[in-house]
Amino acid sequence: MTATATPVLEVSGLGKSFLGVAALQDVGFTLREGSVLGLIGPNGSGKSTALDCITGFTRPDSGQVRLRGRDISGRPAHQIARSGLVRTFQTIRLYDELTVGEHLGLALRGLSAEDAGSDDLRQYWLEAFKLLRFRDAPAGILSYGQKKLVALAAVLVARPAVVLLDEPLAGVNPLVIEVIDQAIKHANEAGQTFLIIEHNVEFITSCCAEVVVLDAGRKLAEGPPSVIWDDPAVYEAFLGRKADDDDDTR
């Protein structure tokens, strides 16, 4: 992937207010073919709202979203998903009564037999996500980490071209983090493009060539992780000012 790779998703001037309070203001960035772009920022900085606006789950007040050059702003979520732009949610959304296997089956619904792939392929995904022995278990009995794996597997199994993930690692243990990290890297090597919201610095640094930083609904910075972590403005946004910088006259 190079900085000149084709733009897949172009977001510009995105704005959204809730009850008069701005959650997003004039946010723009470009996601390029085959890349993994990180979207980071402190709690409440507008990351999930940006994903909601891009994927049609929230209607933005202003701005434009282009998928492969086509304006998809304001389109309904199901239509956007059908054009190959698929997401996960910060809060897991599964059907407790449906089994793990049925969740993957649902994700493949609507695909041609060729696109859906063979049973062997589904088996491969279950194995890659360490979910094989839970194939016939209802999602409701799974642990939180296992549910996170099902939610991600159900998105990746259909091999959408562009995948948007909202905190895929939040609240899961290091072994599950490793499984998710590997699955994303494999899917990316196989050609899928990712936009990933995550607070895990190590993961962002190892997965993302570029990072966009939001702060209080605005884009604060963008660039390679090594540059972003050295940016005092980013440090300040996440942690406040350093104690020894304080002009404390109390």
Ligand SMILES: Nc1ncnc2c1ncn2[C@@H]1O[C@H](COP(=O)(O)OP(=O)(O)OP(=O)(O)O)[C@@H](O)[C@H]1O
């Ligand atoms: N449906 C809503 N109604 C009212 N306010 C909302 C709504 N959704 C988000 N907000 C507000 O918009 C702002 C941005 O929220 P958002 O969830 O996008 O942040 P975030 O960066 O994803 O945070 P976190 O890291 O905690 O997930 C916050 O002030 C939040 O309270």
Ligand SMILES: [Mg+2]
């Ligand atoms: Mg969020």
